[in-house]
Amino acid sequence: MSSLELVVAVGLAVLIGTGAASRLRSAPPVLLLIAGVLLGFVPALREVHLPPEAVLLLFLPVLLYWEAFMSSLREIRSNLRVITLLSTVLVVATAAGVAAAAHALGMGWGPAWVLGAAVAPTDATAVGVLGRMLPRRIATMLRAESLVNDGTALVIYTLALGVTLGEEHLSVGRVAGLFALSYLGGIAAGLAVTFLILQIRRRLTDPFLHNLLALVTPLAAYLLAETAEVSGVLAAVVSGLWVGRVSPRLFSGSARRFVQSNMNFLTQLANAALFVLVGLEAQSAVRGLHSGGLIHSLLVAGAVCAVIVAVRFGWLFTSPYLIRALDRRPQQRERRLSGRPRALMSAAGFRGAVSMAAALAVPHTLPSGAEFPDRELIIFVTAIVIAVTLVVQAPLMPRVMRWAGLGADDEPERERRQAEIISMDHALASLPDLAAELGTGKDVTDQLRTEYDRRLRVLRDGDASSGPDEAAADYEQQYADLHLAVIDHRHDTVVRMRDDGEIDDEVLRRVQDGLDLEQVHMAQRRDNNAKQ
CATH class of the missing domain: 1.10.12 (Lyase 2-enoyl-coa Hydratase; Chain  A, domain 2)
Incomplete structure (x- = not known):
């Protein structure tokens, strides 16, 4: 099958899966993953494989950059300790637990650690979809964890792969040095690239050029970091956080709107396509197993899924007591989460495309020419873990949220109203x-x-009977609906004038451009009001 046919097939799968998710009120990643699995039954697609470098060099930097750009730096700073522990210690603990379970079921230590590193990090795209439904603090912690933990997992992955290939010899100093180099080097690469590009963007007025550099920034930061053999993930994340922080002051409104509109489209499309391709790879992984090893492979996959869930729950329910013993400041006690929100965070450990890319990147052979041990098993188990977290855990999340009793977070709305009034x-x-x-x-x-x-x-003030928020929302809704109806009527009038020959097509387009811009602005205002 040609690349064009694959693009069309994935595009149709994205269209159908996303449309079905909207109608069924289901999480889009679930149906997109299923759509990818179904595509695997098409004979022409059975030999199609997702190149790991496509995720690690093209999809991942832009997705991480935009997630970081849209994140709250204030909330990240206030929850930095929890986020750091989730994205480092929890990742190491998860990789170790998975490696121990896989080794107990017959895998060598090297391949077992490779598998553990592949499935240890949560997925930023899947977490980002869920995060829109959560209170701001919990959503920020989950999103920031998924942005940073890829860097930890990829260091473990590199070490495990090097040991298995006989290219790496471990020591405490070596491991500590690699982690420090990866993190500090990644941050430095992100800062250096972003500084240079910001010097260019602050002098630009063309929205198209702003959009082009917004795409180039994460790719350049990631590429520089990977060339220096440090964390490209952190380079992209740091870049996104910095640009997101300075964007309101440095760039014009037209540039910000143009970039946001295009980046939202590109990242949503990339997210959807990745889930379809992961489903396609999952089906391929099942076919790649030897018939006699299917039962054993399913046993390993089941054990790994159980370990991932157990380690995450265990960490989130024990680490607060450790922090409590070390930090008894009053402000720290005020920020502690109760058991039910921690259970919600524990259930939100979705895996995704980065895990699959790491599994697919395992080489086929050792330097000796022998086959890499258990490579197909690593790919199969990783695919099953992704499928379980998205197909089983994700649909349960609304019920877990209701059980957790997390009401609507009204703090962002209060801050918004305060900002507008002042x-x-x-x-x-x-x-x-x-x-x-x-x-x-x-x-x-x-x-x-x-x-x-x-x-x-x-x-x-609002209305005395309904309260300020309800009255303001009702007024804005009526105002927006009437304004949109007037815009539609004006548009119908100028189209009729064009049809009757009273105005030219070029004149119609010029008037229509202004009406369309006004309509988009008012529709966005109405939709934002409906979400509040």
């Missing part, structure tokens, strides 16, 4: 000076003041 107050106070500076007429100034006064009144 910014409007300051703007109204500055309005006479701004109008005088721009030479704006009194009628225009009074009209803008009236609009801002109305919005402030709705935000502050």
Whole structure:
């Protein structure tokens, strides 16, 4: 099958899987994974394999960059200790537990550690889908964990692979040095590339060039880090955090909107395509097993799944007591999570495309020419682990969330309203000076003041019977609906004028561009209000 036919097949799978998920109100990764498995039954696709470098060099940097860009640096800083422990100690513990279980079931220590490293990190894309439904603090911890833990897992993976190939000899100093070099070097690479690109972007006004450099930034940071044999994952994450922090000050609104629109589309498409390709590889892994080893392979996969879940639950329910014994500050006690939120975090340990890419990257042969031991078993078990976490754990998450009793997080909404009120107050106070500076007429100034006064009144007071939030939401909903209806009516009118020959097609397009921009803005305003 040609590459074009594969692209079309994956595109159709993404279209059908995403559409079905929307109708069935299911998590898209689940149906996309199933769609990929079903594609594997097409004879022409049976020999198609996902190149590991496609994930590690093309998909992963951009996805991690954008997840980091959209993350809250304030929340990451306030939960840094928990995130650091989740993305380092928990990853090492998970890899060790999986390696011990696999070795007990017949795998050599080298391949067992390779398997452990492959399945240890959680997946940023799968966690990102779930994170939209969670309170901000928990979502931030899960997202940040999945952004950083790939770096830890890939160091373990490199060590385990080197030992198995006879190219690496372990010692405490060697392991500590590799971890330090990987983390510090990755951070340095991300900072260096981002600094250079920001110097360019701050001088640009063309939104297209901003979008191009937004794509180049994570790829360049990752490539530099990998060339220096340090963590490309951390390079992409640091880059995304930095650009996300300075973007409001350095770039124009048009550039930010253009980049965000395009990056949202590209990352959503890449996420969906990755899950389809993982499903395709999972089906291929089953076919790659020897018929006599299927039962044993399923036993190993079941044991590994059990270990992953047990280690994660064990860590999240024991580490708080260790932290409590070491840190008894009042502010630390206030931030402790109860048992049910910790159970929710424990159940959110999804695996995804990075694990599959690591498994597929295992070489076929040793330097001696012999086959790499248990390579097909590593791929098979990794595929089963991904499938179990996405097909079994993900559908259970809404029930776990209800059981955990986590209500809607109203803190972001409170902060949003506060920011709008304060910014409007300051703007109204500055309005006479701004109008005088721009030479704006009194009628225009009074009209803008009236609009801002109305919005402030709705935000502050609301309706006595429904409360400020409900009244503001109801007002904004009615306003947006009426405004959209007016825009549709105007559009129908100019189209009819074009059809009647009163205006030219070029004139229609110019008017339509303005109406479309207004419609997009108002629809986004309505949708944002509906989500609050």
